[in-house]
Amino acid sequence: MRTQVAIVGAGPSGLLLSQILAKHGVESVIVENRSQDYVLARIRAGVIEHGAVDVLTDYGVGERLHREGMRHDGVYLQWPGERRRIDFVESCGHSVWVYGQTEITKDLIATREADGQQIFWSVSDTAIVGADTDSPRVTFVDADGNAQSIEADYVAGCDGFHGVSRPTIPESVRSVRERIYPYAWLGILAEVAPSTDELIYALHPDGFAMHSMRSESVSRLYLQVEPDDDIANWSDDRIWDGLSTRMALDGWSLQSGPTLEKSITPMRSFVSAPLRWGRLFLAGDASHIVPPTGAKGLNLAIADVKRLGSALAAKYADGSDELLDRYSDDALERVWQSTHFSWWMTSMLHMPPPADPDRDFLLQMQLTQLKHVTTSKAAATMLAENYTGSVLPYP
Ligand code: FAS
Numbered sequence: 001m002r003t004q005v006a007i008v009g010a011g012p013s014g015l016l017l018s019q020i021l022a023k024h025g026v027e028s029v030i031v032e033n034r035s036q037d038y039v040l041a042r043i044r045a046g047v048i049e050h051g052a053v054d055v056l057t058d059y060g061v062g063e064r065l066h067r068e069g070m071r072h073d074g075v076y077l078q079w080p081g082e083r084r085r086i087d088f089v090e091s092c093g094h095s096v097w098v099y100g101q102t103e104i105t106k107d108l109i110a111t112r113e114a115d116g117q118q119i120f121w122s123v124s125d126t127a128i129v130g131a132d133t134d135s136p137r138v139t140f141v142d143a144d145g146n147a148q149s150i151e152a153d154y155v156a157g158c159d160g161f162h163g164v165s166r167p168t169i170p171e172s173v174r175s176v177r178e179r180i181y182p183y184a185w186l187g188i189l190a191e192v193a194p195s196t197d198e199l200i201y202a203l204h205p206d207g208f209a210m211h212s213m214r215s216e217s218v219s220r221l222y223l224q225v226e227p228d229d230d231i232a233n234w235s236d237d238r239i240w241d242g243l244s245t246r247m248a249l250d251g252w253s254l255q256s257g258p259t260l261e262k263s264i265t266p267m268r269s270f271v272s273a274p275l276r277w278g279r280l281f282l283a284g285d286a287s288h289i290v291p292p293t294g295a296k297g298l299n300l301a302i303a304d305v306k307r308l309g310s311a312l313a314a315k316y317a318d319g320s321d322e323l324l325d326r327y328s329d330d331a332l333e334r335v336w337q338s339t340h341f342s343w344w345m346t347s348m349l350h351m352p353p354p355a356d357p358d359r360d361f362l363l364q365m366q367l368t369q370l371k372h373v374t375t376s377k378a379a380a381t382m383l384a385e386n387y388t389g390s391v392l393p394y395p
């Protein structure tokens with residue numbers, strides 16, 4: 001087979017990139033090692049920056065988001081005995097939307113399939129060959145066991161943290177900066193109406209807890225657990241008790257309900273640079289991972305593929321290499337901004353591990369920072385600008 005852009009991975013990055021390219025008349029083929037059902041069953045992110053909403057809208061996949069998504073103009077930060085709201089619109093003039101990544105993936109798959117997009121599902125043995133030549137190829141074994149090869153002008157590595165794209169770049173070329181956090185998130189999706197109008201991020205001596213939502217009848221909640229904890233240790237009752245204790249506030253109660261999904265996600269900050277090697281370009285989790293406290297992972301992926309899609313479109317439209325040559329450096333500008341904010345929010349809101357000799361000092365610094373950011377207009381504006389993705393112009 002031959003195409004203009006071969007895309008590895010059918011998560012939000014790969015699917016949205018193919019949509020952006022198609023809107024600019026650029027052809028692509030996607031290879032994905034999971035089944036379509038598996039990809040559609042993933043429960044992940046939920047907060048979408050206004051700039052990301054604009055990208056989805058501009059490229060024809062925002063209609064259901066505007067109909068079913070929920071605009072949020074602020075957030076609650078909480079510590080024992082206090083819950084204070086930061087108003088995004090008052091602080092920086094922007095909002096965020098709550099709309100599940102699962103729904104974005106559904107909208108993208110439906111749109112791409114209606115457009116006749118070629119997606120190879122359930123492939124194996126994917127490899128990228130000749131990325132540093134003028135004729136790169138993606139080879140794989142398709143779902144029927146047939147060896148396949150796609151010749152392309154360019155390859156987009158949208159295959160997430162565990163994909164093959166990043167390791168295709170020689171280690172001598174790659175630089176990695178990483179922090180692995182001494183805790184993880186246990187997340188649940190529950191069939192119960194949210195007990196709050198805005199997201200709640202709470203610091204508590206037992207650990208962090210968060211209340212998000214997916215609709216008026218489905219809630220999404222998280223709590224801090226040990227990095228090596230096992231979901232089998234957490235009955236629904238234990239989860240709801242933990243959430244209720246950590247977000248307790250006079251005059252407020254948390255409604256519990258049946259859990260639809262529960263899982264534990266490790267937390268790391270990870271950035272691999274550069275995002276380009278020859279004719280291979282990385283986007284989304286293939287290049288960077290952020291702890292979910294700042295709600296940046298999915299939004300960074302959308303910003304990356306908007307930038308990459310525009311750069312490839314410019315190349316095919318007028319032969320210009322400028323945006324492609326700038327892609328890695330320009331993308332990393334936003335990646336480091338989001339990585340810093342996610343690290344800052346994570347460090348402020350999670351209990352340091354009991355073994356940390358500085359635990360009491362760190363906890364005092366975190367409480368001081370929470371009080372400052374919920375009383376100082378300048379500090380609240382810094383949080384609001386970062387949370388809504390408004391610090392840097394959208395690509
Ligand atoms: P993805 O990992 O979503 O997609 C990569 C795709 O490539 C996958 O479908 C994979 O099957 C495929 N692939 C991998 N290797 C391949 C190969 N060799 N060949 C072909 N295909 C291959 N972000 C938030 O903002 N908030 C959250 O609460 C949040 N929670 C998360 C929970 C979990 C468990 C995880 C893992 C991530 C979470 N994230 C969250 C981050 C997440 O939303 C990512 O940022 C987002 O999925 C990035 O999208 P992609 O870059 O497309 O990567």
Ligand code: PHB
Pocket residue numbers: 044045046047199212213220292293294295296
């Ligand atoms: C979610 O709704 O899944 C969510 C919201 C905010 C975060 C992380 C996850 O920071």
